Amino acid sequence: MSSIAKVLNWGRHYSTWPFGSGLACCAMEMVATASSRFDITRFGMDVFRASPRQADLFIVSGTLTWKMAPAVKMLYDQMAEPKWVIAMGACAISGGTFAHSYSVVPGVNRIIPVDVYVPGCPPRPEALIYGVMMLHKKIDKRKFRQQD
Amino acid sequence: MDWWPLGNFWAHFAVFALAIIVFVLLMVMVFIWFERRAFGPFQMRWGPNRASPWGALQPVADAIKVLLKEDIVPAVADKWVHFIAPVVGFLPVLLIFAVVPFHDGHGLIPDMSIGILYVVAISALSVVGVFMAGWSSGNKYSLLGGMRVIAQMVSYEVPLVLSIISVVLVAGSLSMNEIVAAQEIPFFVLMPLGFLIFLIAAMAEINRGPFDLLEADSEIVAGFHIEYSGMKFAMFYLAEYGHALAMSAVAATLFFGGWRGPGDEYIGFLWFLLKVFFIFFLLIWARVTFPRLRVDHLMGFGWKFLFPLALMNVFVVAAEMIVWGEIDGGMPWWIVFINLPAALVLIYLWSRLFRFGGGRVGVNA
Numbered sequence: 116m117s118s119i120a121k122v123l124n125w126g127r128h129y130s131t132w133p134f135g136s137g138l139a140c141c142a143m144e145m146v147a148t149a150s151s152r153f154d155i156t157r158f159g160m161d162v163f164r165a166s167p168r169q170a171d172l173f174i175v176s177g178t179l180t181w182k183m184a185p186a187v188k189m190l191y192d193q194m195a196e197p198k199w200v201i202a203m204g205a206c207a208i209s210g211g212t213f214a215h216s217y218s219v220v221p222g223v224n225r226i227i228p229v230d231v232y233v234p235g236c237p238p239r240p241e242a243l244i245y246g247v248m249m250l251h252k253k254i255d256k257r258k259f260r261q262q263d
Numbered sequence: 264m265d266w267w268p269l270g271n272f273w274a275h276f277a278v279f280a281l282a283i284i285v286f287v288l289l290m291v292m293v294f295i296w297f298e299r300r301a302f303g304p305f306q307m308r309w310g311p312n313r314a315s316p317w318g319a320l321q322p323v324a325d326a327i328k329v330l331l332k333e334d335i336v337p338a339v340a341d342k343w344v345h346f347i348a349p350v351v352g353f354l355p356v357l358l359i360f361a362v363v364p365f366h367d368g369h370g371l372i373p374d375m376s377i378g379i380l381y382v383v384a385i386s387a388l389s390v391v392g393v394f395m396a397g398w399s400s401g402n403k404y405s406l407l408g409g410m411r412v413i414a415q416m417v418s419y420e421v422p423l424v425l426s427i428i429s430v431v432l433v434a435g436s437l438s439m440n441e442i443v444a445a446q447e448i449p450f451f452v453l454m455p456l457g458f459l460i461f462l463i464a465a466m467a468e469i470n471r472g473p474f475d476l477l478e479a480d481s482e483i484v485a486g487f488h489i490e491y492s493g494m495k496f497a498m499f500y501l502a503e504y505g506h507a508l509a510m511s512a513v514a515a516t517l518f519f520g521g522w523r524g525p526g527d528e529y530i531g532f533l534w535f536l537l538k539v540f541f542i543f544f545l546l547i548w549a550r551v552t553f554p555r556l557r558v559d560h561l562m563g564f565g566w567k568f569l570f571p572l573a574l575m576n577v578f579v580v581a582a583e584m585i586v587w588g589e590i591d592g593g594m595p596w597w598i599v600f601i602n603l604p605a606a607l608v609l610i611y612l613w614s615r616l617f618r619f620g621g622g623r624v625g626v627n628a
Contacts, residue, residue, distance in 0.1 A: 126328040
């Protein structure tokens with residue numbers, strides 16, 4: 116790995132700004148992760164950007180219905196490269212309890228590429244932080260000219 | 264300029280222009296780190312602490328990341344205006360520092376005879392960049408943010424300038440360096456009301472703290488810079504913190520005696536820096552403590568509370584200057600005992616009077 120890639124990855128590692136969006140009940144756990152008890156600020160992730168243009172990390176938190184799917188797809192497309200996605204909770208991973216429902220997307224990887232899956236129903240904030248650390252490991256291995 | 268070894272105007276200009284750019288960029292980095300770390304104790308958390316000890320390199324990581332992010336220009340955007348808006352927003356911030364005296368008579372042009380007028384005129388220009396960004400993005404939320412910032416800036420410019428007038432009355436000069444030289448007693452002691460009005464109006468002017476209506480997440484997503492990503496967004500971030508730095512520097516110069524302080528005369532710059540940090544800390548304190556104002560409350564607060572109070576402040580200071588202005592060539596120190604109760608009485612009175620419909624009706628608008 117070149118030293119330029121190291122510097123870039125270091126910057127992206129410590130400054131992964133999440134996108135301030137929540138879909139369902141998992142969003143409450145995401146909010147708890149941002150609050151002072153679990154303190155996602157420590158990783159430099161306190162800047163929850165409201166605009167997808169400025170965010171790096173899309174935490175898909177909760178059940179994704181087919182009606183909501185075009186909106187989520189559009190938000191993902193609006194994010195600027197490089198961008199990452201965490202599928203948070205059983206519903207986001209596979210549809211969870213509602214996997215066979217007519218209205219629920221069986222896993223958000225049907226519509227957008229997912230980097231890290233965080234299981235749980237809902238996952239505890241510690242689990243989400245662990246997922247974020249896994250994502251950091253992935254970012255550290257990134258090549259200079261890597262296209263995702 | 265006999266202190267300057269080269270003795271050349273253009274050399275002085277080049278060196279100080281470069282020094283100011285470096286100073287602003289470095290201080291913005293330090294301010295971002297300082298703010299995010301200061302938020303920690305206020306919110307009972309740690310703040311950034313993973314990127315190097317105490318998270319000191321956090322702003323560096325942010326800069327690396329944001330500068331190399333994809334730059335998106337919306338298809339419906341007014342391309343040229345969209346491109347130039349961040350520059351127009353940031354340039355006035357840099358220009359303010361031209362007249363700030365960093366040390367006794369040291370700066371780019373600290374002795375400019377209309378220094379403070381220049382600051383007021385230039386700092387009002389950055390609103391143009393913000394509105395250009397809001398307009399050119401072709402997004403309704405960004406346009407709303409731009410509209411809001413115009414209303415807010417026009418409203419709060421008035422009390423800001425009125426509070427500066429009271430300083431100019433006492434100092435007897437518009438030059439920043441002479442205003443500092445006139446402060447045997449710092450003016451925030453002499454005129455507590457003027458300082459409070461200046462601080463609140465400056466907070467609104469730099470769109471921070473409880474007055475960040477132009478990028479209110481819960482109402483208009485990200486406001487005027489909603490369509491900006493990458494380097495252009497970084498410019499807006501830079502402009503926001505640079506403006507906070509500029510206003511802190513102006514407040515330190517006008518009310519805290521700039522480079523004046525006990526000790527050796529060569530550490531004037533350090534005193535200046537210390538005061539800038541103190542005022543920035545006040546701004547952080549207000550930002551982390553107060554919730555965001557509603558739009559109509561913001562306008563009501565500006566026009567019905569701050570504006571009359573600023574007028575009264577100018578009146579009181581002017582009357583005092585007529586009566587006692589000639590004693591020892593400046594305001595006597597015991598003026599504090601008149602101005603402090605006057606400030607408290609005025610604030611109390613206006614907080615009673617500042618009720619919509621005399622307190623009998625609510626605001627449903």
